[in-house]
Amino acid sequence: MTRAGGRSGARPPRASGPGAASKAAGGRARAGGPAKSKPAAGAAGRGKRPGAAETSPPRRAAGVGRRQDERGTAGAGSVPPRGPAQPRAAAKAQTAETLASGVQTLAVGPDEAGMRLDRFLVARFPQLAFTHIQRIVRKGELRVDGGRVKPNDRLEAGQQVRVPPLKLASARPSSRTPAQDEGDAAFIKSLVLYEDRDIMVLNKPMGLAVQGGSGTRRHVDGMLEALRDKEGQKPRLVHRLDKDTAGCLVIAKTRLAAATLAKSFRSRAARKIYWALVAGVPRVKQGRVSTYVAKEEGEEGDSRMGVARHGDEGASHAVTYYALVENSAQKLAWLSLKPVTGRTHQLRVHAAHIGHPIVGDPKYFDIENWELPGGIQKKLHLLARRIVIPHPRTGTPVDVTAPLPPHMAQTWNLLGFDASRYDPIVDSPDE
Template sequence: MKPQVIEETRNWVAINKPPNLVVHDVPGNKHAGSTLVDWLRRQIPEINDNFESADERPGIVHRLDADTSGIILVAKNPNSLKELQTQFKERTTIKKYWALVLGTPPAQGTITGDIVRKSSDTKHEIKRLSFSWDKKAAKMAETSYKVLKTYQSNFSLLEVQPKTGRTHQIRVHLSEEGWPIIGDQLYCNKESRQASAELDLKRQFLHAKKLEFNDPESKERITIQAQLAPDLEQILKRLE
């Protein structure tokens, strides 16, 4: 699967990122040699024209985990990059994800809890995060959700909105509530691992579905939506 352009202006481009694609190269990258930045430099001329060749994150406004699919916003020039990054920092953007979890949460709710690194597998560069009451190290995180649909009485499709932007926030919060994301091999339990194996899902069922932000030039409110990735669509069809 290749990245797909959802919408494009002279200042930014919204991409539907496929799974198994890192945004930019990092140490220990298991997908080394193929990144979204590589694709952008080949496909979007303004990236090479307006950013230095040594820039490892040209135009990258925000991040998505390698195995998470969906919308990622890319600026085409430094001024737009600064403006869009400020919106993310000040939390004036709205990000909504779809996640399939094991369990049946209440119809809607908000999860609040501090997140901190718990341990690290340095061999594989895996950062495991969890709740913490150590206020010196932890960062406050808040996530709201609503149930979109329930499948087979024990799977729930959620629309999830992170109010903060902590690493692995959605995955940690849902797992800590007892609703691990199907396919997640890091924040999981025995039952969710078994369900993931039975569904033959090779990555977490997490998709950046919707993004709202202000155009950096016109200040118009923009809403972008990304079609669900094919592998996730197949999972939902199997559960029908």
């Protein structure tokens, strides 16, 4: 079922800064609730594939988009009694003993509740390579409450994590120099849109990876090493952005903040808005795209996500709202996107699914013989424009907006788009 709708007005989206220490770097931050919303008409576009997009009228209206995170639960099988939570100093001492003595069981502390298993291990064993940690989890050598787990499973306070023998040879001595630390710290600080004693929101540049991987040496997670506090705590990632997606990236500065923020993402209390430039113009100005997505093999043998059917292996439900903001000569369109769920490459897959892939997308742009207008760079035109999330300590909404990255600012200027224009996605409902 498809219904046309949508509107645009003259008022621009607002954003300001919380009462705590706030910094601006071309974007804006504020404390307070999101803008009032009105129901939007539902519709998905054209070019449907198996697991076609579903459109429906909204049930209720509120601010901006919600969650951008995956669910996960750690633990299975036989569950031993949970011991009392340990003080942090005792936990560190226990970790050191594990490295020296072989198999040990670690208790998850209250400030570690909600952490992904792999992140818990990184925090406890910072000298071990992340790839090594993921390998022992995949092989089933590491157990939580006696059961096998996945790297992205979430932990609960009091759970027992059985760690296999870890060879000291696997440890990675720090090769960082004071100059590197100073440079990385200065670079991260230059990206800050908002900061207080609990969290930072960074304006991640396009092309900078959030986490390390095969062949990726420079990434946000690695540079956060330069910002360890006096107790040795490193700021923590609580969600991710694709390497080529620019914009708002939330960082927790303490374990407690990380656990609280992770819960906000899982419960959809964190709301996001993305901006994208897409090929063509959707016939329906505002709509809801609802499909299942799963991993598939690309044409060149690479891994990618694709639209799937309910019941397919690995298929997860994905929902995105979109709104047309402006278009240029019916060839290009500025879309505002609000993900309800947070699947890998969700917005890129959904844009391609409705027949309007994101400009510069190397994986999902599937229109043959399509020529990019002169002056527009062939880079991914996707920005994590705005995030609204409850503060982990006070609960007050932190509302942060990121500016257009240079390549998108150039495109907006060439096409005559006004970045201060009212964003109609705020009229779409929350779920």
